Amino acid sequence: MNMYIVECNDEIIIMDAGILFADDDVHGVSYIIPDFTYLKQNQKKIVGLFITHGHEDHIGAIPFLLKQVEIPTIYASGIAIGIIKNKMLEFSNINYNLKEYTENSIYKYKNFEVSFFRTNHSIPDSFGIAIKTRLGYIVNTGDFKFDFMPIGEKSNYYKMTSLGKEGVLCLMADSTNADISQFSSSEKKVGITLMNLFSQIEGRIxxxxxxxxxxxxxxxxxxxxASGRKVVVFGHSMEKTIEIASKLKYITYPKGWVLNSRELKKQNTDFVTILCTGSQGEPMAALSRIANGTHKQIKLxxxxxxxxxxxxxPGNELFINRNINKLVHAGAHVIQNSPLTDTHTTGHASQNEIRMMLSFMQPKYFMPVHGEYLMLKEHAKIASETGVKKENCFVLDTGDVLAFNDKGAKVFKKKIPASEVYIDASLSDVDSNILKERKHMADEGLLAITFTITKHKRLIGSVVVKSSGFADFESSKSLENSIRQKTLDLFTNGLKEHKNINIKALEKQIIVGLNQFIYQKIERRPLIVPIINVINN
Ligand SMILES: [Zn+2]
Ligand SMILES: [Zn+2]
Known part of the structure; x- marks a missing residue:
């Protein structure tokens, strides 16, 4: 997720407020957002939030930021405006002030002047941000590539070289593909491949x-x-993109050629294109359900x-391959991106484009951003080969502060708070202890122990032991009995040691004791939840 702060005296500029989609091993967590503590503490200094482009890893955290911090104005451009507005519909109780910038906009503050330059990326209206300071420009490229045959508008090479001429103090540049040699191929090339494939393929696509x-x-x-197929769209995010982009004229087509999923049935031909989500093997996405044979409307x-x-x-290969296996098994022909069939190209710069950007900007200092640590390192290496002094390249961690003055630059010893904040499906943050419990439960299962005592701590009835995902007590009566007996022992011993022991302490003793007991017996550590009911008579 991306969020950068530039601060000088009593002013703060924020660039992007992105979200990260959580991995499956963070249980029940949907998103990860940045920690806004520093911004909350310095709210008065904030002059605005500037958005480079409309991808979730750059705009997804905006609603969560607005909930906690007052942002005077959010500046975004083109399709990003449409996407942000659409996102904010889900948060109708949050007020915000959204302004559209163009490539010619300049915003002046006491310590800064903010301007923009157009780049190419996998979404229209991607911009780099140039912040003029007393010491020179701080430039954030945003996500970029140099596409010499772009669909849509060209990158503004002139403006980039002009910034370099005026003097770039520090360049922050996209490192996603810093390990890939040469140039990223053009989006137009993908278009040509798709045209060819679609004209040759006979059946449904x-x-x-x-x-x-x-x-x-x-x-x-x-x-x-061009191949005579109508397009039927499946998947919520795909429908949303087409809706927003068509409204803003970024996607155009003759009426009647793009249909929603409900209209598939009405077509009396199979000669159509089904455009869907699920390219990453996401289990609930349309393509996964088609592969599993569980999609209501589409059977292979x-x-x-x-x-x-x-x-x-990276990380999704297993899920994708699982789907591909199922698709092939069901008789479908599967085509993936390969050197011979360009069905995809990246939206990020490869090494030669990275070198170009560095040559345009000729920064004094360099800070690689947006990418795994390995990519940041690789990017810094390229920068030093391209002429930035090695000691002027800073590979930073989240929360690090890089400070500049007339004499030079240095990284502060003290970081600003920057832990990851977890958000669950209800869109509220999740405590890290809760996360630990969820993980514990998922890995080891749950053991609940219930019994009732009087207020004088006399046991009434028997101890009830229930397992969920831990052990099958039906077939392992002896384990169940031994846990029950151990609980009774722990209860009696607890009372023997302190006659006035409170219920909380008693529960704790049972957890600790049972934990040891079960581990010694079967080497498992379920999440143990004792429930002691106290009745008054
Ligand atoms: Zn992007
Ligand atoms: Zn990005």
Whole structure:
């Protein structure tokens, strides 16, 4: 997730407020957002939030930020405005002030002047941000690549070189593909491949793509129309993208060629394109349900071709391969991106484009951003090869502060608070203890122990032992009995030691004692929940 702060005297500029989608091993957590503590403490200094582009890892945390911190104005451009507005509909009780910037906008403050330059990326209207300071420009490239045959507008090379000429103090640049040599291929090339494939394939085409990749969606629609196929759209995020982008004219098509999922039934032909989500093997996404045979409207046909117009985000390979296996097993032909078939290209700069950006900007200091640590390191290496002094390249951690003055630059010893904040499906933050419990329960199961005592701590009835995901007591009566007996022993011993022991302490003793007992017996550590009911007579 991305969020950067530039601070000088009594002014703070924020760049981006992104979200990270949580991995499956963070139980019940949907998103991870930045820690806003520092901004809360310095709220008065904030002059504005500037958004580079409309991807979730740059705008997703805006509602959560607004809940905690007052932001005088959010500045965004083009399609990002539409996406932010649409996102805020879910949070109708939050007020915000959203302003559109263009490439010619300049915002002046006491210590800063903010301007923008257009770049190419996998979504329209991606901009770099240039902040003029007393010491020179601080430039954040945002996510970028140099596409010499872009769909949509060209990068503003002139403005980038002009910034370099005026003097860039520090360049912060996208490191996503810093380990990939040469140039990233053009989006137009993908369009040509898709056109060819669509014209050669005879049956139905199911194509999975990233919903946020507006240019790709447009090209898939064009290839479909050229081959005489209507496009039927599946997946909430895909429908949303097409809705927003069509309204703003980023996606265009003749009326009647793009249909919603309900209209599939009405087509009396299988010669269509099904455009769907699920390129990452997400279990609930349309393509996964098609692969599993559990999709209500789409059953695979023997002549189907499935095209992945995407790449695997690291970590998702297993899920994707599982789906591909199922698709092939059901008789579909599957086409993935490969050197021979460009069904996808990245939206991020490879090494030669990175070198170009560094040559345009000629920064005094360099700070690689946006990428795994390995990529940041690689990017710093490229920067030093391109002419930035090695000691002027700073590979930083989240929360690090890089400070500049007339004499030079240094990283502060003290970080600002920057732990990850977890958000669950109800859109509220999740305590890290709760997360630990969820993980514990998922790994080891749950053991609940219930019994009733009088207020004089006399046991009434028997101890009830219940397991969920821990042990099958039906087939292991002896384990159940031994746990019950051990609980009784712990209860009696607890009372023997302190006659006036309170219920909380008693429960704790039972947890500790049972934990040891069960581990010695079967080497398991379930989450133990004792419930002691106290009745008055
Ligand atoms: Zn992006
Ligand atoms: Zn990004």
């Amino acid at each position: 199911i194509v999975a793509a990233f919903a946020s990749n507006v240019y790709r969606v447009q090209q898939i629609i064009e290839a479909s129309i 046909l023997p002549n189907d071709t499935v095209i992945y117009s995407s790449k695997a985000i």
